[in-house]
Amino acid sequence: MIQVFDNISTKNRVKLLNTLESHTLHFNKNNSFLPYISKDNIIGIIKKGYAQIIRTDHNGNRTIIEELEENDLFGTEISSLKNKEYDIIAKEETEVIIIDYNTIINCSANNKSFYNEFTKNLLQIFTTKIKEKNERLEIITKKTIRNKLLEYFSIMSKKHGSKHIYLPFTFTALADYLAIDRTAMSRELKNLKDEGFIEIKNKRIDLLYDEY
Amino acid sequence: MIQVFDNISTKNRVKLLNTLESHTLHFNKNNSFLPYISKDNIIGIIKKGYAQIIRTDHNGNRTIIEELEENDLFGTEISSLKNKEYDIIAKEETEVIIIDYNTIINCSANNKSFYNEFTKNLLQIFTTKIKEKNERLEIITKKTIRNKLLEYFSIMSKKHGSKHIYLPFTFTALADYLAIDRTAMSRELKNLKDEGFIEIKNKRIDLLYDEY
DNA sequence: ACTATCTTGTTGTAATTGCAACATTTTATA
DNA sequence: TATAAAATGTTGCAATTACAACAAGATAGT
Numbered sequence: 001m002i003q004v005f006d007n008i009s010t011k012n013r014v015k016l017l018n019t020l021e022s023h024t025l026h027f028n029k030n031n032s033f034l035p036y037i038s039k040d041n042i043i044g045i046i047k048k049g050y051a052q053i054i055r056t057d058h059n060g061n062r063t064i065i066e067e068l069e070e071n072d073l074f075g076t077e078i079s080s081l082k083n084k085e086y087d088i089i090a091k092e093e094t095e096v097i098i099i100d101y102n103t104i105i106n107c108s109a110n111n112k113s114f115y116n117e118f119t120k121n122l123l124q125i126f127t128t129k130i131k132e133k134n135e136r137l138e139i140i141t142k143k144t145i146r147n148k149l150l151e152y153f154s155i156m157s158k159k160h161g162s163k164h165i166y167l168p169f170t171f172t173a174l175a176d177y178l179a180i181d182r183t184a185m186s187r188e189l190k191n192l193k194d195e196g197f198i199e200i201k202n203k204r205i206d207l208l209y210d211e212y
Numbered sequence: 213m214i215q216v217f218d219n220i221s222t223k224n225r226v227k228l229l230n231t232l233e234s235h236t237l238h239f240n241k242n243n244s245f246l247p248y249i250s251k252d253n254i255i256g257i258i259k260k261g262y263a264q265i266i267r268t269d270h271n272g273n274r275t276i277i278e279e280l281e282e283n284d285l286f287g288t289e290i291s292s293l294k295n296k297e298y299d300i301i302a303k304e305e306t307e308v309i310i311i312d313y314n315t316i317i318n319c320s321a322n323n324k325s326f327y328n329e330f331t332k333n334l335l336q337i338f339t340t341k342i343k344e345k346n347e348r349l350e351i352i353t354k355k356t357i358r359n360k361l362l363e364y365f366s367i368m369s370k371k372h373g374s375k376h377i378y379l380p381f382t383f384t385a386l387a388d389y390l391a392i393d394r395t396a397m398s399r400e401l402k403n404l405k406d407e408g409f410i411e412i413k414n415k416r417i418d419l420l421y422d423e424y
Numbered sequence: 425a426c427t428a429t430c431t432t433g434t435t436g437t438a439a440t441t442g443c444a445a446c447a448t449t450t451t452a453t454a
Numbered sequence: 455t456a457t458a459a460a461a462t463g464t465t466g467c468a469a470t471t472a473c474a475a476c477a478a479g480a481t482a483g484t
Contacts, residue, residue: 076342105336110328119331120317126338127313130288133345140352141391143472144440172461179353181442186463188440355442356470384431393472398433400470 012114049094261306
């Protein structure tokens with residue numbers, strides 16, 4: 001997977017960050033980014049450390065929306081950043097690079113290769129993000145829990161070319177991803193097992209059918 | 213809203229399209245694009261005309277996913293293009309520019325301003341797309357029809373700074389957008405009216421509450 | 425202006441789902 | 455390793471929702 005600074009030398013990275021008038025913030029464990037990010041239209045890059053985008057709904061339930069590791073990018077969920085439900089929390093000592101999105105767009109460094117590499121990298125990262133969101137929409141727009149699960153299985157199965165699906169996260173997180181109640185999902189998974197469509201061993205789901 | 217060829221002169225546009233080894237396809241009314249697009253990893257631009265991305269579900273119900281007008285872009289819903297449920301249909305005489313996505317990324321025209329403008333335009337278009345998808349996810353992940361509607365109203369209201377919302381499409385299309393049954397939505401809209409939360413006049417919805 | 429097609433509103437009903445409450449197990453962390 | 459926190463599985467039940475089947479109104483195409 002492409003990352004923001006791919007094909008940009010360490011030396012040029014410094015030049016790039018100067019050109020883009022970036023600044024770096026430091027956060028200690030469990031500190032929130034948001035109070036220190038004034039503008040909404042920014043891109044953040046995790047320079048070092050590890051953070052999480054957290055959402056707290058009106059019932060007080062907290063969900064991890066995204067895990068941010070070194071070189072990961074945040075801020076494209078732009079409409080979300082000013083949304084009071086969201087917060088970004090450093091889970092360890094973390095350094096963050098903040099760049100004004102308008103500077104990226106209006107910057108006149110078109111003749112610098114490091115700048116053009118950077119925008120190309122962004123382009124690819126964004127393309128991937130769009131694909132991921134399409135995928136999730138594809139799944140969530142199915143009307144029943146069963147069909148959401150089957151669509152999810154189908155996509156995962158195609159992606160890895162296998163009928164053995166290894167859940168990349170917990171079942172609780174899967175329910176969040178599918179935007180359904182965890183216990184209702186649990187019930188439906190049991191139904192699928194009982195009807196002989198799937199088998200579940202820990203985080204591995206085996207598909208026992210050919211097509212759906 | 214930014215378009216793909218903004219800030220690129222007609223002359224440079226020709227150079228750009230050569231550099232990117234693009235080719236142009238012509239379609240008559242009601243013709244499908246897909247049989248003529250071999251690769252999956254492409255970007256299409258509507259040069260002239262008008263087309264629709266259509267989805268046909270397993271029940272045979274057809275939904276318009278997106279309307280494509282001059283200079284509009286398709287193909288970022290990349291995972292969708294090879295999905296058999298989807299089709300793109302010319303609704304009138306239409307010309308389409310096809311560009312291999314890999315050519316855009318691997319192209320070595322970094323020194324050409326028209327190329328850099330183009331990638332910057334793409335960047336902005338993609339950012340907008342990501343925002344739109346986030347917005348929809350934000351809405352669809354709400355658990356009840358009522359909350360989906362209220363979230364939609366809230367976003368539309370903020371976006372236009374008004375409590376008068378003008379539906380940009382039909383109620384049928386709104387139900388599709390929210391991924392809910394149309395008649396169930398209709399019932400819930402009636403409830404919201406009866407409880408004094410909203411008023412509806414044609415395609416205009418007035419919000420009678422302050423916050424939700 | 426006529427006709428076919430699309431949109432909208434309504435209602436009954438069965439099926440699906442969210443929620444609450446709980447017991448267990450697993451995983452983190454002091 | 456002890457203890458707290460998070461994940462999992464289960465079940466009953468009330469609330470929500472999809473679906474089917476209409477009727478009536480609006481819109482578009484010829």
